[in-house]
Amino acid sequence: MGEAMFNWGNGRATVVLEGEIDWHTVPGVRDALAASGSHSxxxxxxxxxxxxxxxxxxVFxxxxxxxxxxxxxxxxxxxxxxxxxLVDVTGTGFLLADENSPLALPVDVRWPVAPHDQ
Known part of the structure; x- marks a missing residue:
């Protein structure tokens, strides 16, 4: 997992993640999601x-x-x-956005989400 970028607008936060999300990178992903703040x-x-x-x-x-x-x-x-x-097999499809739902473009604010032991 590399970095996360954020955008805050319309009361929603957008977090853009990249790479692999697994037990090794989950702490960084958790931190990135928490850093997005409290929004609607x-x-x-x-x-x-x-x-x-x-x-x-x-984590999601x-x-x-x-x-x-x-x-x-x-x-x-x-x-x-x-x-x-993974979402289909686990019955967590409610997490998926409608394919037509808008997604704000991220701003260039980066949060490292590399494994914590690096």
């Missing part, structure tokens, strides 16, 4: 993510719960085939 919603662009395991899915579920507790939501945008399959 959180959009996560996964177009540059090529792998996500169950530990990554768990945790963030979705936090968003829901704050009267918001979390939506995963543009997942690759492997991520879409």
């Amino acid at each position: 919603g959180l959009d996560v662009d996964l177009s540059a993510v090529n792998f996500c395991d169950a530990s990554g899915l768990n 579920l945790e963030a979705a719960k936090r968003s829901a507790d704050a009267a918001g939501d979390l939506r995963l945008h543009r997942p690759c085939r492997a991520v879409r399959r």
Whole structure:
């Protein structure tokens, strides 16, 4: 996992993630999602993510719960085939955004999401 970029607009935060999301990179992903702040919603662009395991899915579920507790939501945008399959197999499709839902372009604010032991 490399970096995350953020955009805050219309009361929603957009986080763009890249690389692989697994047990090794999950702490950085968790930090990046938390750094997005409290908004009415959180959009996560996964177009540059090529792998996500169950530990990554768990981080998204945790963030979705936090968003829901704050009267918001979390939506995963543009997942690759492997991520879409993980979501389908686990019955967590409610995390996926409608393909036609808008996604704000990220601004160039970068948050390192490399494994914590590097």
